[in-house]
Amino acid sequence: MAHSAWKSSPSELLKVGQGFVIADVDTSSTPGIEGSKKAGEKILEANGAELNELQERLWAESRYEGKRSLLLVLQAMDTAGKGGIVEHVIGGVSPEGISAYAFKKPTKEELSHDFLWRVRKKLPPPGMVGVFDRSHYEDVLIGRVRNLAEPGAIAHRYTQINEFEKEIVASGTTIVKVMLHISEAEQKSRLTDRVERTEKRWKYNPGDLDERALWPQYQEAYQLAVQKTSTEDAPWFVIPANHKWYARIAVQQLLLDALRGMKLDWPQVDYDVEAEKARLAAS
Amino acid sequence: MAHSAWKSSPSELLKVGQGFVIADVDTSSTPGIEGSKKAGEKILEANGAELNELQERLWAESRYEGKRSLLLVLQAMDTAGKGGIVEHVIGGVSPEGISAYAFKKPTKEELSHDFLWRVRKKLPPPGMVGVFDRSHYEDVLIGRVRNLAEPGAIAHRYTQINEFEKEIVASGTTIVKVMLHISEAEQKSRLTDRVERTEKRWKYNPGDLDERALWPQYQEAYQLAVQKTSTEDAPWFVIPANHKWYARIAVQQLLLDALRGMKLDWPQVDYDVEAEKARLAAS
Numbered sequence: 001m002a003h004s005a006w007k008s009s010p011s012e013l014l015k016v017g018q019g020f021v022i023a024d025v026d027t028s029s030t031p032g033i034e035g036s037k038k039a040g041e042k043i044l045e046a047n048g049a050e051l052n053e054l055q056e057r058l059w060a061e062s063r064y065e066g067k068r069s070l071l072l073v074l075q076a077m078d079t080a081g082k083g084g085i086v087e088h089v090i091g092g093v094s095p096e097g098i099s100a101y102a103f104k105k106p107t108k109e110e111l112s113h114d115f116l117w118r119v120r121k122k123l124p125p126p127g128m129v130g131v132f133d134r135s136h137y138e139d140v141l142i143g144r145v146r147n148l149a150e151p152g153a154i155a156h157r158y159t160q161i162n163e164f165e166k167e168i169v170a171s172g173t174t175i176v177k178v179m180l181h182i183s184e185a186e187q188k189s190r191l192t193d194r195v196e197r198t199e200k201r202w203k204y205n206p207g208d209l210d211e212r213a214l215w216p217q218y219q220e221a222y223q224l225a226v227q228k229t230s231t232e233d234a235p236w237f238v239i240p241a242n243h244k245w246y247a248r249i250a251v252q253q254l255l256l257d258a259l260r261g262m263k264l265d266w267p268q269v270d271y272d273v274e275a276e277k278a279r280l281a282a283s
Numbered sequence: 284m285a286h287s288a289w290k291s292s293p294s295e296l297l298k299v300g301q302g303f304v305i306a307d308v309d310t311s312s313t314p315g316i317e318g319s320k321k322a323g324e325k326i327l328e329a330n331g332a333e334l335n336e337l338q339e340r341l342w343a344e345s346r347y348e349g350k351r352s353l354l355l356v357l358q359a360m361d362t363a364g365k366g367g368i369v370e371h372v373i374g375g376v377s378p379e380g381i382s383a384y385a386f387k388k389p390t391k392e393e394l395s396h397d398f399l400w401r402v403r404k405k406l407p408p409p410g411m412v413g414v415f416d417r418s419h420y421e422d423v424l425i426g427r428v429r430n431l432a433e434p435g436a437i438a439h440r441y442t443q444i445n446e447f448e449k450e451i452v453a454s455g456t457t458i459v460k461v462m463l464h465i466s467e468a469e470q471k472s473r474l475t476d477r478v479e480r481t482e483k484r485w486k487y488n489p490g491d492l493d494e495r496a497l498w499p500q501y502q503e504a505y506q507l508a509v510q511k512t513s514t515e516d517a518p519w520f521v522i523p524a525n526h527k528w529y530a531r532i533a534v535q536q537l538l539l540d541a542l543r544g545m546k547l548d549w550p551q552v553d554y555d556v557e558a559e560k561a562r563l564a565a566s
Contacts, residue, residue: 052370060485087335087377094370095383096416102379133379188566195559201552202343209562267485273478279492280475 005043008032010250011257014237016230022223027183028242033249040245047252048092054256055097055129057264062127064267067172070258071123071130072251075137075225076180077218078208079190080241081248082133085180089252090131099124102133115139115157116164123168129255130173136161137177140225145217158228165234174258175234178251179222180241184215288326291315293533294540297520299513305506310466311525316532323528330535331375337539338380338412340547345410347550350455353541354406354413355534358420358508359463360501361491362473363524364531365416368463372535373414382407385416398422398440399447406451412538413456419444420460423508428500441511448517457541458517461534462505463524467498 013031035043058068072090074082090098101122110118116136124130140157143149165175182190191212194204211218230236237254241247296314318326341351355373357365373381384405393401399419407413423440426432448458465473474495477487494501513519520537524530 063485083377083379086379090378091374093378094366095373095376095378095381095414096366096369096385098378098381100378131378188563192560192563195556195563199549201556202346202550204552204554204559206554206559206562209559209566212566266482269484269487271487271489273484276478276487276489276492277475279489280471280478283471283492283495 005035005039006032006253007034009257010237010239010253014239014250014254016226016236016238020227020230020238022181022219022226022238025181025238025240027181027186027240029240030243030246031240033246035245035249037243037245040243040249043249044088044092044245044252047249047256051089051092051252051256051259052094052097054259054262054264055093057266058129058259058262059097059127060267061264062125064270066267067126068262069124069126069128069130069173070255070262071132071168071173071175072255073132073135073137073175073177074180075135075141075178075222076241077182077187077215078211079187079194080180080182081244082180084244085178085248085251086131086133088248089255090129092252093129097127097129098131099128100131100133103135103138115143116160119164123173126172136164137225137229141218141221142211144221144224145214158225161229162231165229165231169233174262176254176258177230177234177236178254179226179236179238180247181238182241184212186242187212288318288322289315289536290317292540293520293522293536297522297533297537299509299519299521303510303513303521305464305502305509305521308464308521308523310464310469310523312523313526313529314523316529318528318532320526320528323526323532326532327371327375327528327535330532330539334372334375334535334539334542335377335380337542337545337547338376340549341412341542341545342380342410343550344547345408347553349550350409351545352407352409352411352413352456353538353545354415354451354456354458355538356415356418356420356458356460357463358418358424358461358505359524360465360470360498361494362470362477363463363465364527365463367527368461368531368534369414369416371531372538373412375535376412380410380412381414382411383414383416386418386421398426399443402447406456409455419447420508420512424501424504425494427504427507428497441508444512445514448512448514452516457545459537459541460513460517460519461537462509462519462521463530464521465524467495469525470495470498 010032074085076082086100119136140154144154169175194200226236239247239250293315357368359365369383402419423437427437452458477483509519522530522533
């Protein structure tokens with residue numbers, strides 16, 4: 001199988017543990033695999049079918065009262081490739097098995113509730129692969145950098161997040177939390193590319209540069225977030241993402257590992273197979 | 284381009300017009316194209332990128348206040364291949380651009396409202412490709428066959444549907460309504476396959492045979508539905524679907540035709556490109 005190209009699993013190599021320092025990550029590295037764009041595309045393609053089948057097993061289980069689901073949380077600085085992960089990795093799964101949601105700036109109604117309120121409503125139903133393109137982590141990222149709440153309230157959110165995720169995991173959702181990590185120089189190159197190309201220009205807005213100017217503050221906020229919320233229940237994975245091909249196969253492998261770990265068998269049906277064959281033959 | 288394999292567009296060949304008789308359709312035919320499973324798979328693959336790009340243009344437009352969207356309505360007898368259309372045709376579009384919803388038996392809350400109430404809530408937002416796997420047409424299909432409402436109420440629903448769809452189209456949604464049409468014998472073969480294979484067995488339930496026993500009544504209900512609701516605004520297409528490869532490329536081509544007809548250009552951005560290039564260079 002193509003995924004044997006991995007020398008070690010990204011689930012181990014990229015997990016945020018004790019003493020993790022985001023500034024020490026080489027954003028151009030490709031831990032666990034020696035490859036190239038071309039090899040990466042082959043792996044992505046080759047493993048797509050398994051990802052799709054595992055989701056179908058998860059769905060089948062849910063038809064027989066299974067309660068399990070999978071949730072991919074994607075966080076990153078602008079241009080780091082969240083959209084590409086959704087398109088090229090999650091895109092391998094049938095659309096009816098996906099519950100993807102892109103969190104935007106909170107609405108007035110959302111702001112009138114606890115910060116986790118809008119997130120709970122978008123959790124994947126049983127049988128589904130959920131994707132959060134941005135998430136409740138924005139409330140300790142831009143929330144922290146832009147002082148969108150009292151410092152004490154923000155400091156308390158890490159604990160609230162850990163409790164929230166513990167509860168979700170206990171109810172049957174496996175959470176895979178991914179930060180796509182690019183360098184400041186790589187972002188400059190990608191933003192420039194957006195402005196220069198007609199078919200990408202609409203993705204850029206001048207406010208992107210205002211956030212970029214706060215790069216060190218964001219890195220500090222990411223460091224705190226992954227350090228304080230990488231738990232046994234819901235660990236963080238920081239993925240070097242200057243090479244898009246690497247980030248994509250790494251996320252794909254994390255999802256495959258998570259789904260394989262769920263030991264998904266086809267459900268035992270609750271009808272008499274032989275009797276139904278006979279009815280069918282007579283129909 | 285691969286799609287030039289079409290001799291005539293399925294948008295013309297398969298459209299339900301005056302005098303259409305569902306019983307006259309050969310469910311094993313492949314109107315407009317001479318092909319094979321293999322050729323069909325190639326066409327599907329080759330045209331996927333254009334479908335994806337057209338959706339991206341639709342999305343880009345919506346970022347600049349565009350209000351347009353596309354809605355595919357899928358109706359069919361059991362096993363006719365709705366799921367395969369979603370997986371293999373819609374699956375070519377990035378998940379964040381898709382709003383897919385499978386309508387089930389209405390809940391108590393849904394039944395307490397008008398039959399279109401739950402449908403309105405699932406219409407695709409601007410920029411998205413929506414898919415209804417079953418739809419408000421169930422209310423004139425199983426609703427009619429199983430007498431789930433007063434005959435007078437059901438008779439009135441065709442008019443309500445036409446008014447509803449006219450309103451949706453006027454607000455910017457292009458609707459493509461598809462019935463996947465298989466033969467009774469083909470359904471028997473597919474149901475048998477489901478019961479016989481471990482990985483498909485969960486898809487079958489004994490109630491499927493009870494619906495199958497009402498095949499003629501369902502065909503009559505489909506005839507009435509497509510005849511009464513194939514309008515200028517929102518025509519029906521009845522697609523011979525005994526050959527899955529044919530049904531998939533036919534639906535793909537209907538969607539391509541619909542999106543091409545929307546003349547989707549990349550939006551003109553509202554910022555000063557040269558000024559942003561300079562800011563970026565200095566960042």
